[in-house]
Amino acid sequence: QLQASGGGLAQAGGSLRLSCATSGRPFGDYKVAWFRQAPGKEREFVAALTWLGGSILYTDSVKGRFTISRDYAKITVYLQMNSLKYEDTAVYYCAAGRPIFSRWTERDSWNYWGQGTLVTVSS
DSSP states (O other): OEEEEOOEEEETTOOEEEEEEESSSOOTTOEEEEEEEOTTSOOEEEEEEESSSOOEEEOGGGTTTEEEEEETTTTEEEEEEOSOOGGGOEEEEEEEEOOOGGGTTOGGGOOEEOOOEEEEEEO
16 A cells, blocks of 8 residues: 655745655565646656666656655655646655556556645645
8 A cells, every 4th residue: 555645735936745655565676656636637647766776757847846766764755846836736646566667657557556645836
């Protein structure tokens, strides 16, 4: 099971850090991703990494502002969000699975999902 946390209210230009922890098995050879879903919109890919490797991918709209990282000791994946914009407002979900790199951005490629955490950015 995945548990996402860290959402809240931030002003535009501010920062938040999201956490994704597993309450079950360690991530092992899985990849871990963050997606988000704004009101009335489809769930979209934000960022992902390989838990035991070096591959990382970001969607263009967050490059240079968001950083995905892992803490092996805490078995947690983080999404550091800086320079937040109003359009970053969404429910953020973490996901885990073993998709090939070319399918990381596809929602259906991910097998396990957390419950979501709401990020609200005020303009």
